Amino acid sequence: MERYSSVDSKALIPNVMHNSVDFSDIQAVVDGWMIDFFFISACRFFKEDTAEEFNKSMRSLEVIVQGRENLKLVQVKKVQLCGFLSRVINGKRLDVQFENDKQITPLMSALSIWKSFSDSVADKALYGTIQSMLFIQSAGVCLEQGYYDRALAVLERMVEDYQMPEELKMKLCAIVKRKDTYHQCLVQFSFARLVESVKYFLESVLQVHPSDFLLKTASKVVWACQGAEVEEYTEDKNALRLAAQYGEDSGKYAVGEGRTETSVNTADEDQNHGASESSAVARRQPLGHKRRLLPKHASPWRPEPGRKLYGGIKRRPRSSDDLTSRFFNLRNKDRNVLESTENEGSRRKKVKWTYEEDRNLKAGVSRHGEGSWSKILLEFDFSDRTGVMLKDRWRTLKKQGEVGS
Numbered sequence: 051m052e053r054y055s056s057v058d059s060k061a062l063i064p065n066v067m068h069n070s071v072d073f074s075d076i077q078a079v080v081d082g083w084m085i086d087f088f089f090i091s092a093c094r095f096f097k098e099d100t101a102e103e104f105n106k107s108m109r110s111l112e113v114i115v116q117g118r119e120n121l122k123l124v125q126v127k128k129v130q131l132c133g134f135l136s137r138v139i140n141g142k143r144l145d146v147q148f149e150n151d152k153q154i155t156p157l158m159s160a161l162s163i164w165k166s167f168s169d170s171v172a173d174k175a176l177y178g179t180i181q182s183m184l185f186i187q188s189a190g191v192c193l194e195q196g197y198y199d200r201a202l203a204v205l206e207r208m209v210e211d212y213q214m215p216e217e218l219k220m221k222l223c224a225i226v227k228r229k230d231t232y233h234q235c236l237v238q239f240s241f242a243r244l245v246e247s248v249k250y251f252l253e254s255v256l257q258v259h260p261s262d263f264l265l266k267t268a269s270k271v272v273w274a275c276q277g278a279e280v281e282e283y284t285e286d287k288n289a290l291r292l293a294a295q296y297g298e299d300s301g302k303y304a305v306g307e308g309r310t311e312t313s314v315n316t317a318d319e320d321q322n323h324g325a326s327e328s329s330a331v332a333r334r335q336p337l338g339h340k341r342r343l344l345p346k347h348a349s350p351w352r353p354e355p356g357r358k359l360y361g362g363i364k365r366r367p368r369s370s371d372d373l374t375s376r377f378f379n380l381r382n383k384d385r386n387v388l389e390s391t392e393n394e395g396s397r398r399k400k401v402k403w404t405y406e407e408d409r410n411l412k413a414g415v416s417r418h419g420e421g422s423w424s425k426i427l428l429e430f431d432f433s434d435r436t437g438v439m440l441k442d443r444w445r446t447l448k449k450q451g452e453v454g455s
Contacts, residue, residue, distance in 0.1 A: 082122070082125060083264050084110075084264070085129070086263060086264065087265065088107045088111040088114070088132075089111065089129075090256065090260075090261045090265060091103075092108055092111065092132050093255075093256060095107060096135050096139070096252065097252060101139065104135075104136075104139065108136055108343050111343060112343045127167075127170065128259075128261070130163055130166065130167075131167075131255070132343055133148075133163060133342065134160050134163040134164060134167075135248070136148075136343055137156045137157065137159050138157070138244070138245065138248055140156040141155075141156050141157045141160065141187065141191060141241060141244075142191050142241060143156065144191065144195065153207065154207075155188060155191070155192070155204065156345070157184055157187055157188040157191065158188050158204065158207070158212070160184060161185070161188065161208070161212055164184060165212070171251070172254070173251075173254065176247065180247050180248065180251065183239045183244040183247065184244070185214050185215075185218060185222075186222065186236065186239045187239070187240075187241050187244055188208060189202075189205050189222050190236045190239075190240075190241070191241065192204055193225070193226050193236070194231055194236075198226055198227075198229060201226045202226055202227075205219050205226070221235065222235075401434070407432055407435070407443075408447065408452075410431065410432065411426070411432075411440060412447075412453060414440075415444065417429075421441075423437035423438075424437055426440060427440065
């Protein structure tokens with residue numbers, strides 16, 4: 051403490067406050083900048099699937115908005131959107147609770163927030179797609195984890211409280227009753243696709259509201275510190291004076307030798323919240339019902355080591371295209387095995403074809419047609435035979451005249 055006794059603390063604070071400016075107004079502007087910063091940070095970490103950093107940004111944002119009743123409308127929307135992202139992230143965790151009602155799952159809670167965006171989302175097709183996936187996955191997550199009764203209860207609740215279409219409800223009820231986790235509806239509108247659609251929505255939001263005033267300003271400071279030759283100060287007093295200089299000359303940073311930049315681009319209307327405070331009263335809206343940004347449990351969720359943030363869906367049944375691809379892979383594999391066998395020479399003895407194998411081969415060709423060796427292998431017992439061996443044996447039988455050409 052003795053080292054700093056000679057430093058006048060008032061001298062370190064730049065005298066930029068005008069007598070007519072109330073400090074609470076200044077604090078409101080700074081809080082707006084901070085809301086913007088943590089909003090864009092949360093969006094970025096959501097898109098990067100970085101759970102731990104996302105939770106840090108959400109906790110900081112929650113501290114800033116706590117107790118503030120008169121946030122601007124655009125700030126309220128950003129806080130609500132962050133709450134929506136938090137619910138989507140925890141969508142598969144049925145033990146996580148955002149509402150007082152324990153029966154409301156995270157995705158059901160996210161659906162109620164999403165419906166409040168109906169007038170503000172420009173892309174109506176995207177809005178409808180995300181809403182449908184929230185309906186489907188609210189029940190699909192319960193079905194995937196084996197909670198069939200809860201899935202049915204969720205469907206009933208969404209019809210009553212969330213205006214879920216009756217036709218969609220009947221379709222999902224049939225899926226749940228059959229316990230068909232791999233139904234095409236659940237595969238097509240999967241949880242992973244829901245997350246990707248939300249990321250696409252965030253891109254459009256950030257184009258309209260970049261919210262990057264502090265981000266750009268901090269980038270200029272970092273750029274200046276990295277690009278300019280800064281003298282090393284051995285005394286803490288001089289270091290404090292340097293910090294005060296940065297505070298006094300905000301927006302004035304060296305960007306190269308002999309050049310300075312004196313302005314910061316603030317094209318977004320909601321970035322520079324203090325620009326028009328003195329000339330007009332900004333539209334404000336009370337926060338109303340305070341939604342939780344983070345779930346009610348004490349410790350923030352962290353994914354297991356080595357696992358993705360959003361997890362994934364179970365392996366779906368193979369389509370016809372998958373089977374075709376598998377057939378060609380098997381054929382190539384059989385060809386490689388044959389070539390390897392030929393290279394081995396005498397190390398592997400040839401096994402003579404039995405009467406039973408010839409009969410199975412003829413029956414298989416008669417049923418599936420010539421060339422469907424993989425299907426014939428699956429249906430009949432050929433021991434260690436491969437598809438290439440079946441093809442060669444069939445060619446031999448045709449040469450011997452035992453089968454028609």
